[in-house]
Amino acid sequence: MISLSDLVKTFHTRDGKVTAVDHIQLTIDEGEIFGIIGYSGAGKSTLIRLLNMLETPTSGEVVVAGKNMGRLTKQQLREARQEIGMIFQHFNLLWSRTVKENIAFPLEIKGVPKAEREKRVNELISLVGLDGRGGSYPSQLSGGQKQRVGIARALANNPKVLLCDEATSALDPKTTDSILELLVDINKKLGLTIVLITHEMHVIRKICHRVAVMEHGKIVEQGPVLDVFKRPREQMTKEFVKQVTEPEETEETLKHLFGADGIGHVLQLTFVGGDAKKPLINDIIRTFDVTVNILQGKISQTQNGPYGSLFIGVEGDRQEVQKVLEYIREKHVSVEVIHGE
């Protein structure tokens, strides 16, 4: 659905040249929810704005739904943009228009007749769960409801692609989850391709099929979400993965435990997909002459299956602990000794 080749965007500022997007190659498939994660300044906003030509590339190509966006006439570009909806962190609604009028806006621009417009607007209001709020003004809505209006407006022209620019960053965690669920629902119902940028791994974990990690204008790592969670290569990816796989206080808790008596080895086990359901700890206790102490653990759900991280303390003689490690590895569960020999 989307293919980027050798895409570059440089800005010339008073302080010199800034390369916001640096030779990016990327393919995003039809019907996929693709997440791009990175810290502030990595170039995410610039990259997503290049997809609908809100930014003009310095060099390279952007092809969306079979159209080479850089080679279109102004009229063709206007038409191509109708196939690419976009939602924003601060919603960008028209404050003097009601919910219905906001959603109808892109249809008016396209010249859709009034009766057809109304029908479509009512369908969209139901789709995003805003029944009964069509006559309200944006100032009368909660943040989550405002984003629902943004989503309905972005979908008005039946786009093939939806771009989400930090769409949940201004929302509280519960509202964030409800908007993410709506995006998954729309992706499934309409087969819409969704590209989102975020600095929160929680968003990626919850809804994306694939993820790309961006740093200094480049994509430093990409792949299916579970694969990247299981084997993050880059240090920055590891930091992002930790955001969702380890409870915040893990490091502190473990530090205290390392100082305590009787803590032999501390192992970190990483389970992915079906592995997360195996009764591994039970098997270890039954099979080996060791004491197992569960220190901390977390299982999270991703679009491709569960992902879990578990910290256990294992006491026993060294050879027996070695056998435990071999046993865990045989079961294809990743294990790392984070304390002990």
Ligand SMILES: Nc1ncnc2c1ncn2[C@@H]1O[C@H](COP(=O)(O)OP(=O)(O)OP(=O)(O)O)[C@@H](O)[C@H]1O
């Ligand atoms: N219009 C512009 N003019 C000059 N420099 C720009 C412009 N837009 C972005 N930049 C620069 O490009 C780099 C990437 O910015 P960008 O906003 O794309 O990053 P980001 O990852 O989206 O960060 P954030 O989440 O903070 O917006 C930054 O160094 C930024 O200062």
